[in-house]
Each structure stands twice: as C-alpha cells, then as structure tokens.
Amino acid sequence: MNRNLGITGLIGAAVTTLTGLAVEVVVKPASEISDKLWSYPWSADAFVPVSIVYAVLHLLVFLGMVAVFRAMTTRAGRIGAALAAGGTLVLLLAELASVPIADQRLDDTGPQLVGACFGLGVALTAIGLIVAGVVALRLWTGWQRYAALLAGVWSVVMIGLSMTSALPLGVTIYGITLCVLFAAVLTRRTQAAASNPRIRARIEPRIER
Template sequence: MNTSTVESTNRAALAFIVGAAGTALSGVIVQLAVQPASDVPDDRWSYPWSADAFVAVTAVYALWHVLIAIGLVGFGRSGAAGASFSGRWGVRLAVVGTLILTAAELASIPIRDAALDDTAAGAVGTMFGLGTLVSAAGLLLAGAGTLAAGVWRGWRRYTPIVAGAWTTALLGLALTKALAGGVGVYGLLLLAMAVALHTRPRAAADPAAPRAATARG
C-alpha cells in the first residue's frame, strides 16, 4: 500500500471515528436524557423529539451514517478484510446498508408528525429494517473475511464481526424503547473498528509467512 493510499485510509478512518462516536453519544443521550424527559406521545414517529427538533436531529444522524460509510470504504481499501468473497462483498454490503440507513433518516423528515401505524411510517420503518439487515450481513461477512485474512491481529481482528453480531441484535430492539441505547452500543462497536483502522491503516504481511516459505523450501 503506497503512502497516498495510507493517507486516504487514515482520512477515512478519522471520518469513521467521528461518525461512530457521534452515533454512540447520540444513542446514550437519547436513552438516558431525552426519552425520560420527553412529553411527545410514543406513538409518534418523531418520538422522543418534537417535530421541529426532529428535523435537525435527523440531519445529524444522516451525517453520522455518511461518515460511517466513508470509514467502511476505507476499511475495504485497507485490505484488512482480505481478498476473499466474504471480505470483498461483506464490505460492499456494509456500505450499501449504511447508505440505506442514510436514506431512511432523510425519508423520516417528511413523516415526522405521522403515527407509527401510518402507511408512510411503515414504509420508512421497512427501510430502516432493510438497512440494518444489509449492514449486519455485510459486517458479519466482512468480519469472517477479516478473521480469515489475518491482517489484523489481537483485538482488532474481532471488531467487524462483533459489530455485525450486535447490528443483527438491533433488529430485535427496533420497536422497543431500548433502541436508542442499542444504537449507542452499535456506535461504540463501530468506534472500536474505526480506531482499529486508524491505528492499522495498511495491510501488513503475515510475519509467519517467511518462516512458512522457508520451511517449504
């Protein structure tokens, strides 16, 4: 990996860190502070935010998703997920899933006053579900590719697959008041992955490879 590629990966990793940290912090704040103090009916799409606040908050959420997608692209280019089918397609699916979540956030703004059982709310909810499912599948596949590639070692190598497992679990929290906290954990796990990328931006040769080659020779 040349110097310009490493620099590009580092920039993507920094975007990843900001997006993941923002997601984690947002989830914690909503779960612990906003929800308990909210007087917005919980059958409103904008809950726990007022309709006016929801617009600004949702725009910020969309920004977090975009930054995470940039980070995931950088992760793919770093070579950490390897060149296997699962590694390559896992990263692509994770990016696509995150972009679907971005679109779902933006689609939420026009329906912010809708009831949860409205048809439009159901359609946007389906978008969120699809984005989460595709992201989870992508992270799990990329995680499997990362484990097989052996480029990352120690705690780093587990970060994609753990993030994928938790993203899958988020599907079960979708209709509960624990969703914001679950999203906070999702952000923390992506933050670990982002830090791993920032501190190991280039694919390094397996140190065991030269010894193995010598033994075969």
C-alpha cells in the first residue's frame, strides 16, 4: 500500500516538473497575456482546464505525502508529514478557487485572497517537510536521509518566488525535489535496520507494503 502511494506521488511530482518546465520554456515566451492578470501566462479560457490539471497533480502529490507520513516512525516526523500533506491540500483547493477568477487582475480582491491561500499552502508544506526532514536526517540512512529536508528548504524558497515571474522555474525545481523525496520513501532504510540484519529482515517487508 505505501509503495503504491509513493509511486503515485512520484508520478505527480514528475508531471509537475514537466509542466513547470513547459510553462517556463514554451508557454511564457509565446504568451501575449498581461502579467498583471491572474491567468498569466495563460488566457482565461485556457487557465480553467490548466488549473484543474494542477489540482489533480496536487492530489497525486498529496497521496505521496501520505506515503511520507506512513514512513515516519516518530511523532515529530508524522506531525511534519501531516503538515506537508495539509499544505498540499490547501494548494489543491487554491487551484480550484483560481477557476472563477481567471480573468481578474492580480490586485483584485479575489486574486489577493487566493494568492494568500497559495502562500499558506506552501508555508505549511515547507514547515512540515523541514520538521520531517530533521527526523529523517537522524533516523534514515544514505542519500535518502536528506530528501525531505531538501524539499522543505526549497519550499521555503518557493514562498519568495510564488508571486514572481520565476514561479514556473521554481515549480520545476520543486517537482524535482519531490521526485527525490518520494524515491527516498520507496527505497529508504532506517538506522536500526541498516545496522542490525534481524531488524532489517522485519522492517523491509513493511517498506514494500
């Protein structure tokens, strides 16, 4: 079960990376939409299905965060993962709330409120991943121990990028850090398992589930 959740999150993160890259490289250079509009760089009509697609990607990432939650063996780690999952849900809701304000200006009330929701979602994700990352740094082994902290630190950077033209590039890198995180969840070992073959034999079947 946890493996399926991790794979689902990995797929969502990979597609998020590709969409961010496509917007930065293809959509932005060709856009004739004012960057003062909420839908930029998309037209209002195109922005609606795009927002729905983004919401679906957040759902896939949320399921990956559930895998992170299940991979944590301490209370602090699970609280952190739960915060990150909650932040991802806030981002999903913000994407859906973007649909009716696609044609509004950034300084209108609707975009200001939805923008604040995006900021809240990113902040919760950042805090949660940093907390979970500190726990993983202590309990996991190998490169996997750095994955959650890396994603959390980049989420902090995303707070500053969220209302700038560099957002698509930031989303691309965010997607990459999530790919690393979910790959770490799928391949992780705890310190105890790494040092004790008997414990490893008991834990590894649970990791596969």
